[in-house]
Amino acid sequence: xxxxxxxxxxxxxxxxxxxxxxxxxxxxxxxxxxxxxxxxxxxxxxxxxxxxxxxxxxxxxxxxxxxxxxxxxxxxxxxxxxxxxxxxxxxxxxxxxxxxxxxxxxxxxxxxxxxxxxxxxxxxxxxxxxxxxxxxxxxxxxxxxxxxxxxxxxxxxxxxxxxxxxxxxxxxxxxxxxxxxxxxxxxxxxxxxxxxxxxxxxxxxxxxxxxxxxxxxxxxxxxxxxxxxxxxxxxxxxxxxxxxxxxxxxxxxxxxxxxxxxxxxxxxxxxxxxxxxxxxxxxxxxxxxxxxxxxxxxxxxxxxxxxxxxxxxxxxxxxxxxxxxxxxxxxx
Amino acid sequence: xxxxxxxxxxxxxxxxxxxxxxxxxxxxxxxxxxxxxxxxxxxxxxxxxxxxxxxxxxxxxxxxxxxxxxxxxxxxxxxxxxxxxxxxxxxxxxxxxxxxxxxxxxxxxxxxxxxxxxxxxxxxxxxxxxxxxxxxxxxxxxxxxxxxxxxxxxxxxxxxxxxxxxxxxxxxxxxxxxxxxxxxxxxxxxxxxxxxxxxxxxxxxxxxxxxxxxxxxxxxxxxxxxxxxxxxxxxxxxxxxxxxxxxxxxxxxxxxxxxxxxxxxxxxxxxxxxxx
Numbered sequence: 311x312x313x314x315x316x317x318x319x320x321x322x323x324x325x326x327x328x329x330x331x332x333x334x335x336x337x338x339x340x341x342x343x344x345x346x347x348x349x350x351x352x353x354x355x356x357x358x359x360x361x362x363x364x365x366x367x368x369x370x371x372x373x374x375x376x377x378x379x380x381x382x383x384x385x386x387x388x389x390x391x392x393x394x395x396x397x398x399x400x401x402x403x404x405x406x407x408x409x410x411x412x413x414x415x416x417x418x419x420x421x422x423x424x425x426x427x428x429x430x431x432x433x434x435x436x437x438x439x440x441x442x443x444x445x446x447x448x449x450x451x452x453x454x455x456x457x458x459x460x461x462x463x464x465x466x467x468x469x470x471x472x473x474x475x476x477x478x479x480x481x482x483x484x485x486x487x488x489x490x491x492x493x494x495x496x497x498x499x500x501x502x503x504x505x506x507x508x509x510x511x512x513x514x515x516x517x518x519x520x521x522x523x524x525x526x527x528x529x530x531x532x533x534x535x536x537x538x539x540x541x542x543x544x545x546x547x548x549x550x551x552x553x554x555x556x557x558x559x560x561x562x563x564x565x566x567x568x569x570x571x572x573x574x575x576x577x578x579x580x581x582x583x584x585x586x587x588x589x590x591x592x593x594x595x596x597x598x599x600x601x602x603x604x605x606x607x608x609x610x611x612x613x614x615x616x617x618x619x620x621x622x623x624x625x626x627x628x629x630x631x632x633x634x635x636x637x638x639x640x641x642x
Numbered sequence: 643x644x645x646x647x648x649x650x651x652x653x654x655x656x657x658x659x660x661x662x663x664x665x666x667x668x669x670x671x672x673x674x675x676x677x678x679x680x681x682x683x684x685x686x687x688x689x690x691x692x693x694x695x696x697x698x699x700x701x702x703x704x705x706x707x708x709x710x711x712x713x714x715x716x717x718x719x720x721x722x723x724x725x726x727x728x729x730x731x732x733x734x735x736x737x738x739x740x741x742x743x744x745x746x747x748x749x750x751x752x753x754x755x756x757x758x759x760x761x762x763x764x765x766x767x768x769x770x771x772x773x774x775x776x777x778x779x780x781x782x783x784x785x786x787x788x789x790x791x792x793x794x795x796x797x798x799x800x801x802x803x804x805x806x807x808x809x810x811x812x813x814x815x816x817x818x819x820x821x822x823x824x825x826x827x828x829x830x831x832x833x834x835x836x837x838x839x840x841x842x843x844x845x846x847x848x849x850x851x852x853x854x855x856x857x858x859x860x861x862x863x864x865x866x867x868x869x870x871x872x873x874x875x876x877x878x879x880x881x882x883x884x885x886x887x888x889x890x891x892x893x894x895x896x897x898x899x900x901x902x903x904x905x906x907x908x909x910x911x912x913x914x915x916x917x918x
Contacts, residue, residue, distance in 0.1 A: 362818075383822065389818045395809065395812045396815075412819055412825060
């Protein structure tokens with residue numbers, strides 16, 4: 311079991327309200343990603359759930375029980391830190407066994423569980439090494455191993471992949487997703503990388519300035535962003551946001567069109583000049599300066615023949631235009 | 643970062659370093675040499691070196707006239723006892739200051755250090771009277787307490803500096819893994835900070851061993867350590883330089899040997915965190 315409920319949780323550091331008021335339910339077995347820009351309060355929220363920070367007001371329930379004032383050790387949660395936070399003076403075996411030792415398990419039981427975790431994470435050959443003798447990916451696996459052996463109610467991940475190189479990040483991302491499918495335990499994952507959020511989550515919580523902007527599945531957020539912030543944050547490259555007469559024509563203050571929802575046509579409603587082009591092989595991203603002065607991104611075919619300075623005409627797909635009011639909220 | 647040095651520059655640096663080291667070490671060397679001279683040779687003017695009369699008589703004299711092993715044992719108990727007691731108090735204190743600092747932690751640290759700037763003689767009378775009332779005069783436990791209190795600010799400061807270098811996330815991980823405060827300090831913080839703790843221990847043993855003011859003021863015979871042993875050789879009849887030197891050499895020899903063997907650890911501990 312691992313259902314976590316936050317009721318009117320708020321956190322202030324002195325005069326600064328980092329998290330003004332949050333209500334959120336994380337269902338048992340869900341993979342939830344907290345995503346948002348730096349300083350949005352996502353890590354603080356995770357630390358409040360972990361018990362590493364005290365809430366200023368509100369209540370945190372874990373499996374229906376009030377855990378607001380329980381110390382971290384009593385919450386039955388395991389955490390994987392950005393810096394791995396391995397114990398440098400212990401071998402991999404002792405690192406993984408540490409929570410079991412704290413729980414008072416016999417040496418035999420400890421060894422059995424350590425071996426099992428090591429097998430799942432391909433660490434069997436490294437059990438007698440110290441963290442300093444491991445690569446970044448291996449260290450992160452040890453940190454995950456240390457979390458797994460506890461059989462926690464939920465796993466908390468605080469930007470666990472940000473210290474890894476790009477290739478390793480992709481493979482570790484897949485490993486964590488597979489681990490979730492195997493263990494079926496609740497996972498809360500904090501990241502500022504919306505690609506990680508999109509690829510891993512069952513449910514994404516988009517945070518901005520300590521407030522929840524939107525909660526939903528990756529595709530819900532992608533197709534139906536609730537406001538301009540979510541629209542601009544989810545999706546790579548970013549959604550094109552255009553104001554002025556073009557938006558007014560759609561009855562909105564701002565309209566948003568994703569780069570892949572703009573077609574290059576003979577005569578469309580938008581006209582502009584190609585600026586920078588980025589060839590990725592499968593796709594080409596074109597920066598287009600519209601006649602209205604707005605710069606937008608267009609995703610085109612990988613073999614498109616357009617070059618800097620070419621004049622083009624674009625047609626946004628009508629059913630893919632997102633309309634936003636003056637308050638930034640999506641219009642129905 | 644490595645820096646290229648020419649052989650000439652290297653030679654000059656070596657000569658300069660040796661010169662400074664010899665200047666610092668010279669009084670100790672002179673004391674050791676004097677301890678092997680006769681009394682007449684020790685006070686000769688101009689000072690004698692090559693033509694001096696060498697003898698081991700001073701050591702035999704000092705050994706027979708006093709109970710060196712008792713003084714030595716007192717020194718061991720007092721310096722180690724005060725340091726270990728100090729560490730037991732300072733580790734939790736430094737933990738709190740390094741990992742859960744309050745708004746006044748920096749002020750508190752400065753205040754603790756400022757007590758070291760106070761001349762010891764200023765508190766001599768009140769402390770002496772307090773010790774007299776508590777029956778702690780000329781007891782080893784009394785000196786352990788006194789020296790522990792004198793050195794506590796230094797122990798806390800040193801440990802605080804080492805602890806600040808340890809990432810807080812490691813301790814948070816221990817908390818998440820089910821460790822309470824005591825287990826967190828025992829199993830995680832202390833082993834990680836061991837080089838720092840070891841050098842703090844060594845430095846404070848040396849400080850306590852060399853302490854001469856309180857050990858002389860607060861002891862008479864029973865609990866007197868080696869610093870009082872040296873003082874006992876400055877007799878009212880006059881100074882016997884050769885014997886005084888022999889006694890001093892016997893007093894500093896153990897700590898000199900300890901310092902020599904642990905110098906790597908000391909340097910490593912004292913420069914901890916200075917370079918990453």
